[in-house]
Amino acid sequence: MKKKCWKNRNNSRQQKKPTGIVFFPAFDWAISPTHPEREERLLYTRDQLFEEGIMDLPQILQLQPRLAQLKDIARVHFCVPHVRSQATEAHQIAAGGALVIADALMEGQIKNGFALVRPPGHHAMRVAHGNRGFCNINNEAIMVEYLRQVYGLKRIVIVDTDVHHGDGTQDIFWHDPDVLFISFHQDGRTLYPGSGFIDEMGGPLALGTTLNIPLPPGTTDEGILFVLDKLVLPVLEEFQPELIINSAGQDNHYTDPLANMHFSARGYAVLNERLSPNIAV
Template sequence: MLEAKNRLGIIFFPAFDWAISATHPEREERLLYTQDQLREEGLFDIAGITEYKPEIATREDVERVHFCIPGVESVCTKSHLISAGGAITAARLVMEKEEEKAFALVRPPGHHAMKVVHGNRGFCNINIEAVMLEHIREQYGPLRVAIVDTDCHHGDGTQDIYWNDRDTLFISLHQDGRTLYPGTGFPHELGGPNAMGRTLNIPLPPGTSDKGFLHVIDNLVLPVLEDFKPDLVINSAGQDNHFSDPITNMNFSARGYAMLNRRLNPDIAVLEGGYAIQGALPYVNLGICLAMAGLDFDGVREPEFDPAAIAQSDQVSTYIERLCDEMLKVWRKPPALPKQGERSGDWWVRTKDIYYDTDGISESQVESVLLCPDCSGTVKIETWSTVNPLSVGIEIPISACDRCAGIGRRLLEEAHLKGNYRYVQCIDRKAKRYTRYGF
């Protein structure tokens, strides 16, 4: 009887009752074909591979991560809470050692959802990996975590959430933002002033194939992870780098995804994008499941797979090799301060304009981070949009020093008493207090 080398938990949630539209690429069929494929291949007949049902994330789980304006219920549905709950289930299985690894095959996705949420952007309402991670930090204590995002689109939401967190390393491999939504994710985006180098972006040229992705893993990602020494590695497993994906321009294969996963060796994988619903997703998901379970995946082949037709050019290979060399140097000696923003007294201030492409909402932000040598620093975000008036969010990090925690709590009191803001929210991770006014 075939037996998994690594005990693997798989969590399914196709979200039957939620879609942007009936024909939108991000719809329930993304997972129904995968579900059929895994059952036809007898994956759940393998000893050590177990299917689980998702739990439901709570409003408190979401508010531990996001400033939802005007509130959680206004920006996400129960399907979003179950998707995030599926990711939480995956993490719980690993943290409590019920399984050695877990893969949350859930939708809707989440990696374009930023710290502040006014609506849906990039098919995402809440960031399911961040909700998962902060849930387990709350339950199991501080963790040093690496999130490696292999979606074809830059994980701008995850980057935004962890921009100022020195205990979270965010690495994104994606198609160059000059050629694809959301138009961000460049090498100079390295994190906030207290967390420089904790964000690493590897923008890859269109036409990158297995060879290029695996070169990045071997020559950049793995050396960085070895230096960082995370307690946990999470893979945001977007699958739209596949050569057949209808909305991207890359040449990755199902077997290449499995090889990447085998080398990366994540503790937890969470599905993000991937819109070749029949020709890629069932095969990529099967390959990843086999890789996580420590089983042979050489027989995984998708339709129309022709290695010669999707081989990357020498020019692309040379570009990727140089980029990896440069980014490894940056990781080992990052700049003192980010290019984004400027100093204002004890604060580092940057402004942002964000467009919610799905909902047609325009937002503006002023983000202020308290400069601190001892912790990630208290963050204050003033936000307003075409659907919501001026509001403010204040975050005190879980590892905040006494100075940053005290200043953050004074900011909350002032924001509430002065009445300049329609909605006031404070995420006090140090005290585990989550305060809302005006909701």
């Protein structure tokens, strides 16, 4: 199978394929009925896509999630006391939704894809022994290792645009020179998890493959898009990845109750257009 590379990822044949979407709102998994991380977060998005007629377009292909296998999770995590203790069926389906998008992309069904799934995952570290920031297992990392194992990909980028630093993803790939992890987020001195500073650059054999860009509270579209254009995109051009994954948190939005950033819906649209990820989770 021919691998997608940075230089030919937007060729005309690829652009004629649909965008894949997987939904999994996890009705049976909740922190509390009123917590911001709840099923309505995805249901509102799904309803709007249907109301606007987007899901009826021929350019959209809706795919169904599946269970990630325990071996897919164990490829990434050392779970204490065992995988089943950390991964409920909801977690397995959320991770499996990402794998469905990965398969569809690599098998040529879609040009790109979005796994709208929960529970989330980017705070889950290599050693998983409980909930961290609402995360038990790391969906993005499970997908990366699946792509490497099944399809032989080598150079992969994860761009984390959540308002919180993706400390779990950073931990998992800290010593891996072939996975570039980039996170721009609200300054860790002002927000959970209190990490993601510019001197966190990767382990001794992977120095420079972790790039953290902490942003001050109140950063607007202009600031975030400046970082994207002047720092993130040039680094991607230099790294020449085979695949770009967007760990696509939406909580930089100015209405988010748990953070202090001033990003708009229009800003997210421009960010996605310029970053042009292969897969967003």
